[in-house]
Amino acid sequence: MTETATPYVADKRIARRSAEDLRAQIPGWGADLDPADRPSYPREQPGIETGARWEFPERQPEKWPRERSVEHAMLPPVFGTSTPPAGVSGAIRKYAYKYSEGRAAHWLLLVAADRVDAWEHHLKSLATMRPDNPVTETGVLSEVRRGGLSSRVGQKRADVNHQWMDPIVVAGPWVLAGLGAVAAVRALRKHGTT
Template sequence: MDTTQNDVVYTEHTDPTARRRQQGGRDTVNGWGADLDPANRPAYPKERTPPRLDHVHWDRPAEQPNRGVRVFHSNERPGMTPIYGTTVPPKKLSGMLRSFAFRFSENDMRHWLVLLMADRIDMGEGILEDLAHGHVPNFFAEMGGRAEWRYNRAGFVRKALIASAAVGLAIYFLRRSRDE
């Protein structure tokens, strides 16, 4: 389909640069090619004069005192960062796995896979700890069941059907193996 505007013929397959050339080139477009000349670039030079962090009252933040909690840090960097979190100290099997993971470099896949596994195990340990203290977790609410039902009903139904099928298959295979 061809349309005519200001005596220039546009087709569906005309690329945008060809259209600009037909309209008069770069010189007629305000700001076109501004980054070709470094003097016209707002981010050039990259260093600010004066620097942004001028008159800083410290060279490095004061180190956070360690209150006996084990804190893991990368084996690729010397020492600890000045500030770190200690709200969830490593414990039990997940803590042992985290300790094992930090023996590897951060560019090693084992480091990250073991940390992922430790997170899943930590979640299970938390559920068992809740049950040991007499608190039964409300999985439906904690996993966003109400919001899922309200805003993504089709996804909720699909997940429920898949979970029901998985549980049904598990029961079927357990009963079948017990009867044999």
């Protein structure tokens, strides 16, 4: 018996399979059916006051088309609105929601969108009068002022294994961007003099 994939809906009506059928098909199914095996059982008994008062909250208005999980029929009643998807990173995020949350493609696209978003903001900062400052924002000065070397030597820290590449990862893109800017200025000067 196979079920078609449908979005999750709280009051979805499907025929329930028997406990014996589930136990035969899924190893370990029903291990918590006996109340003695469930640590939360005393709280599940009727009449015990938990203090929980929950009703479905008023739905938040949707000001732009939100990303929607294919597993759910509707958005949750409340959702974040601080950063609407924009630019290339927003397009990648919207595309990620074409995949199920159970697929690696969904999550890898969201991680890629975060990296693209970071680069978009770095490029925007270069166009302003106050670009990002990688020296102060990465905490590299505290390495010198706060005993960075002594905190690493003989401490069995996990980050010691990759600390040699941290300056390359942090400073590398900035160096490349600076070299690109110098090359662009030289090209413009050369083009302007001919």
